[in-house]
Amino acid sequence: MKNSFYPWGGEFTVCSFNSCIAVVLLQTNYTPPRDVAVFGPVKTENIGMEKIVANVISNPNIRYLLICGDDIRGHLPGSTLVALHKYGTDKENRVINAPGAIPYIENLEAEAVERFRKQVEILDLIGVRKNEKIDAVVRDCIKKSPPSFGSPYIAIKIMAKHRWAVTDDKRALHSKIVIDYMGKIKGRGC
Amino acid sequence: MFSFTKKQKILDISGIHIGGQPGEYPTVLFGGMFFKGEPKLDEGKEQLKKMLMLSRLTGNPAIPDFFIRKESYIEKILDFIESTLPKKHPFSIDITVPSIKIKTLEHLHRRSLLSRTIYNSIHIGVTEEERKALKKYTPAAAIVVAFNPKDKSPDGKIEVLENSAHLLDKGLLAIADEVGIKNVLVDTAALAPGENSGASVAAIPVIKEEYGLPAGCAIHNVVEKSAWLKNFDSAAKVVDASSNINIPLFGGDYAIFGPAENAEFVFPIIAWEDILISEYTENYFGTKTRENHPRRKFFK
Numbered sequence: 001m002k003n004s005f006y007p008w009g010g011e012f013t014v015c016s017f018n019s020c021i022a023v024v025l026l027q028t029n030y031t032p033p034r035d036v037a038v039f040g041p042v043k044t045e046n047i048g049m050e051k052i053v054a055n056v057i058s059n060p061n062i063r064y065l066l067i068c069g070d071d072i073r074g075h076l077p078g079s080t081l082v083a084l085h086k087y088g089t090d091k092e093n094r095v096i097n098a099p100g101a102i103p104y105i106e107n108l109e110a111e112a113v114e115r116f117r118k119q120v121e122i123l124d125l126i127g128v129r130k131n132e133k134i135d136a137v138v139r140d141c142i143k144k145s146p147p148s149f150g151s152p153y154i155a156i157k158i159m160a161k162h163r164w165a166v167t168d169d170k171r172a173l174h175s176k177i178v179i180d181y182m183g184k185i186k187g188r189g190c
Numbered sequence: 191m192f193s194f195t196k197k198q199k200i201l202d203i204s205g206i207h208i209g210g211q212p213g214e215y216p217t218v219l220f221g222g223m224f225f226k227g228e229p230k231l232d233e234g235k236e237q238l239k240k241m242l243m244l245s246r247l248t249g250n251p252a253i254p255d256f257f258i259r260k261e262s263y264i265e266k267i268l269d270f271i272e273s274t275l276p277k278k279h280p281f282s283i284d285i286t287v288p289s290i291k292i293k294t295l296e297h298l299h300r301r302s303l304l305s306r307t308i309y310n311s312i313h314i315g316v317t318e319e320e321r322k323a324l325k326k327y328t329p330a331a332a333i334v335v336a337f338n339p340k341d342k343s344p345d346g347k348i349e350v351l352e353n354s355a356h357l358l359d360k361g362l363l364a365i366a367d368e369v370g371i372k373n374v375l376v377d378t379a380a381l382a383p384g385e386n387s388g389a390s391v392a393a394i395p396v397i398k399e400e401y402g403l404p405a406g407c408a409i410h411n412v413v414e415k416s417a418w419l420k421n422f423d424s425a426a427k428v429v430d431a432s433s434n435i436n437i438p439l440f441g442g443d444y445a446i447f448g449p450a451e452n453a454e455f456v457f458p459i460i461a462w463e464d465i466l467i468s469e470y471t472e473n474y475f476g477t478k479t480r481e482n483h484p485r486r487k488f489f490k
Contacts, residue, residue, distance in 0.1 A: 009384055011417050046339045047385055073259055074286020092357060101286060101315035104357065106340040160341030174474070 006055035007154060010048075012040025021064040021141045022056055022120075026078045028069030030131050032138055037062050043072060045080040045100030050107050052081065053116045053155070060149040064141045066123040068134050076100040078126045085122045089113060112155040119149045191467055192395055192441045193475035196402045201373040203331050204280040204306045206251045207480070208375060209404035212441045213471030216483050217460050218406075219245075219434075220255040220282060221450030229263055235274055237450040242276070244453050248461035249487040252453070255282045255310060255446060264294050268301055280330065282308035288317045295327040304329050310446075311335045311377060312366055314350060314357050324369035331373035334362045336393065338379075342386040344393035347378055348400060363401070375444060378407040382415035394442040406444035409433045414448070431455035435463040465489070 003014050015034045023032040023039035032039045037059060042048040056062050065085075071078040080100035087096035089110070095103040105113060123141070125134055178188050192212050200209040208218045221241050223234050238254055245252035254275065256267050271281055283298075285291045291309075298304050307329035314337065324332075336347035338355045352361045366374050376397050380390035390407045397405045413419065413430045420426070434445040434456055447456045461484035468485045471477040479485050 011415075047381065074288075094357070101288070102313065102337065102339060104339040160343060160346055 005059050006038065007058055008051045008054040008157070010040060010051040010055065012038050012055070014038050017059065018061050019142065020061055020144070020146050021066060021138055022059075022062045023138070024052060024065060024067045024078065024081065026067065026069030026071050026126065030068060030134060032066075033135060035142060036138060042077045042081070043075070045075050045077040045095075045098065045103045046106070049077055049081050049084065049103075050105055053084070053105070053108060053113060054157075057112060057115045057119055057153040057155060060119065060152055063120055063146040063149065064123055065120045066125060066134070066137060066141070068125040068128055071126050074101050078124075082122055082124050082126075084113070085117055085120070088117060107158045108155055109158065112153060115153045119153075191439070191470045191474075193471060193477060194395070194399050194402070194441065196399050198398065198402045199404065201331065201375070201404060203308060203373055204278050206253065206280055208251075208443050210443070211471065211475070211477045212438065213464075213468035213475075213477045213479055214483075215443070215480055216248075216250045216464050217438045217442070218251045218253060218444040219453070219456060219460060220253045220444060220446040221453050221456075222255045222257055222284065222446070222448055223450050224259075224263070224267060225257050225449060229266055229270070231266070231270055234270060234450075237453070238274055241450050241453040241457075244457040247487075248457045249482045249484040250457055250461055250464065251482075252457075253280055253282055253308065254450065255284050257284045258290060258294055261290050261293055264290070264297050268294075268297055268303065271303065272301065278306060280306045280308060282310045282333070284310040288315075288320050291320055292323040295323045295329070298329070299327040306330060308333060308375070309371075312362055312371075313337055314339075314354055314362065316358070316362075316365060321365065321369055324371070328370040331375060332366055332371045333375045333377045334366055335377045336362070336379050336397070337381075342379075342381055343389050344378075344396040347389070347393045347397065351376065351397075351401075374403055376401070376403050376405045377446070378405060380407045380409045380411045383412060387412045391436045391440050394437065394440040398441055404443040406437050406442045406446065408446035408448070409436055410446075410448040410452075427452070427455060431459050434460055438463050438467055461488075 015036050019037035022037050025041045067078045076099045080098040080103045083098040084095045089105050093104050177185050179185050198210045207215045241252045309329040309332040311333040313335040336350050338346035338350040340355050349355050351363045354361050378390040378393040394405045410430050413433050434447050437445045465485045468479040472479050
């Protein structure tokens with residue numbers, strides 16, 4: 001889904017825009033209280049994580065990011081998110097000290113990542129099984145009521161530059177038509 | 191329906207052929223086993239039996255794809271393979287944790303199973319230790335996943351095969367070659383809706399024309415990530431199974447179709463699609479359809 005407050009979209013539930021906390025779910029059926037800003041699952045340590053970063057910084061009211069549940073074997077998006085916040089990325093855009101398999105931030109500007117690191121505090125509750133304990137941390141954050149971080153940061157998605165140099169490469173599906181490299185079909189000889 | 195100008199490589203993995211021109215060989219179907227929790231061996235035995243029966247009926251080769259989540263499951267699953275799978279039948283191992291990948295390779299070597307093993311998978315997260323282990327214990331084949339976090343288009347997928355999008359010292363195909371993999375299957379990396387999900391299908395003919403290698407993907411992952419489908423409960427399974435027809439229709443050679451329990455839907459759908467494609471490609475391009483093809487099974 002897409003939401004005007006969270007322009008990068010994803011699989012999440014929007015609750016209270018003014019709330020200071022967002023919750024990331026890892027393989028858990030836990031449902032946070034409705035007074036959090038937004039909550040939803042993450043499955044991948046690259047694309048999924050990028051969406052969380054971009055969506056979180058678009059709402060400056062979010063000052064805490066709570067991560068709970070059991071991390072996903074191999075991919076470890078939860079622990080990778082913790083590492084991203086703690087260490088940032090190297091010059092190859094790899095999350096420093098990330099345990100996940102493919103921990104790259106490739107579609108976000110470095111500035112967006114830095115903003116994320118400054119805007120939120122991470123609450124690492126990975127592996128905590130007692131929902132009451134997670135609820136208590138959520139309540140505690142809401143009670144603290146920290147100020148907004150300022151203006152929303154709308155991250156631009158970096159798009160790959162395409163290299164469509166081949167223009168005369170044509171393949172036949174039928175003798176009457178040609179399909180060019182871009183997938184456009186036209187009559188042969190047109 | 192296509193015919194490729196580039197000569198197509200046909201792999202023979204322990205008796206199962208993968209690759210070639212569209213309509214030539216039947217689509218190979220990988221069914222996943224032991225995805226969740228402790229491996230349920232009795233259930234797995236039944237699923238495997240059913241999948242192999244469907245394969246015999248349709249002509250579409252079945253390859254069980256064993257998901258190994260924990261190190262403690264390795265012996266158990268390899269025992270299952272040795273005792274349940276017909277001798278020489280190939281299988282793939284799907285493992286996400288590098289240390290478990292390495293351990294499993296050692297066990298496969300010790301049990302002389304590497305000649306039947308399809309390694310699932312080599313991707314840009316491949317570690318140095320994993321590369322060393324693959325060199326030492328080389329499986330018969332490997333699935334190379336063309337996932338490029340920088341560029342999800344077919345061009346990006348080619349880039350990662352060529353130069354790992356500069357995230358590793360060399361491209362994924364060169365890494366596969368370096369460790370001694372003789373048989374490479376390219377997985378075009380199906381991503382969630384909103385992440386250029388269609389590119390995994392569009393990349394199939396592009397990669398086959400570029401390299402002549404067998405190509406396919408796990409397109410069912412796109413269905414799994416289509417949260418909106420939850421509102422259409424009764425259709426979800428149909429969509430999941432039929433999503434696989436995109437692969438042969440775009441010239442692909444294999445589908446990793448998700449849980450083996452879906453085999454009863456997937457095999458007839460793909461056999462039907464394979465017949466449709468082969469009728470046209472034989473009539474128009476003169477592609478010879480092989481003996482074990484569903485078209486030969488059902489239309490003598």
